[in-house]
Amino acid sequence: MQNVSIIGVGQTPVGEHWELSLRHLALQAVQAALDNAGLNKVDAIIVGNALGGVISNQNHLGALVTDFAGMRGTEAFRVEAADASGGVALRQGYLMVASGMAQTVMVLGVEKVTDLIGSQRQTAMASFLDAEYEAAHGATPVALAALLMRRYMHEYGVQVADFANFSVNAHANGSKNANAMYRNLIRAERFSSAPLVADPVNLFDVAPEADGAAAVILTSAERAADLVPHPVRILASAVGTDALAVHDRPDPLCLMAASLSAQRAYEQASIGPADVDLLELHDSSTIMAALSLEACGFADRGEGWRLATDNRIGTKGSIPISTFGGLKSRGNPFGATGVYQAVEVVLQLRGEAGENQIEGAQIGMTQNLGGLGGTAVTHLFGR
């Protein structure tokens, strides 16, 4: 197997792109990544997208985007694992280069969510859950997150206010990211009284669904060194799964897929959590951030929330998270989210993160979850 490096990144602002269709949104990220790598084509394009078929009646995005980007004929296809689609796409691009089957591969995440509103959007998002045993009873992702949060508060004697700093930190970082959807600051003392979405999850707690596209370009580490000044090495790539239905999990507060994929990644790279300088995690709600930190070994069971209250997740903390705003402030464009995470870690490791820079970052980690953690994808990156 060949070592794999990232030589180009691109992203659109995350937000409500009513003036752009899926293909136009995708094109912006594709073009930006090609420009960043100094290339004009690649050998294959892997598209991460969750809801194109459901929202835009547009499946078959691999061929569509590839043609629209001027690369007609090039190998392309779409991968999907709910809002872990982008992470899984990165895994596939990695395999393609690692196997020697392709020299240069683009991994593109793209999602157009805001064409649906209200209950229609919730129905589309419910396709990430178990359709027959969860969605059929009216469950939505945020409703299930609320059940997990309530259970966590009960088990560990934690209050809603104890989760506040996850969002405060995310917005503080996102306020400095020109591509973030919500750049306002959140005050900790206002957190607990924000309007409820699904009790106890509130508006300041849950990440916004959004439109966006992000892309990275991969090639062999050997070739990368000749092409760009600061390639970023992919040290590990791993996927884990869990029961899709939360009620089928014997221990719902343990994100098994997240734990498995993190362990697999640590083993591949022969490192542990203490070696990680920053983590882009899947903070679709604050409870998911806390559970992810525990699953990845940054905190013991029931202790993840303390990383927030102690502000160890801040840019100068022991494990900075959501350094460009995370899902909460940058936004959650489902199938693109995992690729945004990779773009952000690459910028950090290149030292190009501007006001969001984590000083001295050497090893970065991303963890992208699908739904309530039915799928988890973990990647480790090094300078």
Add this chain to the structure above:
Amino acid sequence: MQNVSIIGVGQTPVGEHWELSLRHLALQAVQAALDNAGLNKVDAIIVGNALGGVISNQNHLGALVTDFAGMRGTEAFRVEAADASGGVALRQGYLMVASGMAQTVMVLGVEKVTDLIGSQRQTAMASFLDAEYEAAHGATPVALAALLMRRYMHEYGVQVADFANFSVNAHANGSKNANAMYRNLIRAERFSSAPLVADPVNLFDVAPEADGAAAVILTSAERAADLVPHPVRILASAVGTDALAVHDRPDPLCLMAASLSAQRAYEQASIGPADVDLLELHDSSTIMAALSLEACGFADRGEGWRLATDNRIGTKGSIPISTFGGLKSRGNPFGATGVYQAVEVVLQLRGEAGENQIEGAQIGMTQNLGGLGGTAVTHLFGR
């Protein structure tokens, strides 16, 4: 890169499985393939599925199917390229084993189509096309096939009756396949007068959409030799794309994606069309069969139909196609179709094809198309 072999295959009958949901249908194929390989688990499951999100409001099938099959935690995800999803899934499974990243991988194709009928089903299928420039104007896959067929007849002076033997052959072969959806025979003289679907494509011409699931299990060629008596080697794996919208193609009667992926596959295996003993092609309508044969080098431009009229596509012909009935008689369960093709070629190369056996088959080929050929996946297999 490691050489890759298939050590297990499984399939459900293709048809209208109203009593089974997506997961139950999938489980039958998963279990059959595991039994066939003598295994009880694999390292990863790649799911090919086109319309789970649209038809069953069920995305995130990788985790769902893996858990339901008793392999909770195992790496899994879904890939999609319209009705080439199964072929692309096989490509991904191949890469995973070839790269050494996984030892044993299951590639599963599953589709539940018949829960939608009439215009709802046509709308779902239209997501395989360019949503904004084809589907928005009412085009459906069969309507576009009709335009291609009309153009072909005009360009080459061919009549509807000249396509009859594609369907006659498919049904003759399918009549001996217990898993085929339509096992009736078609008489050539009745072909031209069958009820029209989209003039000139008629009921005897177009393949039925259907429910079904099929699975294959891959491992390294070295390990395969220790596990099963007759492993089948994957000699080549290639994907090509084309403009999704047919009107964007400068030469619509040339299936560029099909041609590109076939050329890439021939190069990988260092063989040519003359070396191929049987071809499972994407006969979603007879015109697609004729164009595929031309794109793959089995006939010159405008001559593909002659392979049917001369019956060179029959079981004793120079290039047998649709040996278990093809899409026309076995049925087209979109995301599963590419995996059915692989299962059928494996049975042929093992000499386990029963009444459908092609004598002395050494090299088999599959070509799976997405939509009107926006994506094409070609695999070559050897004993």
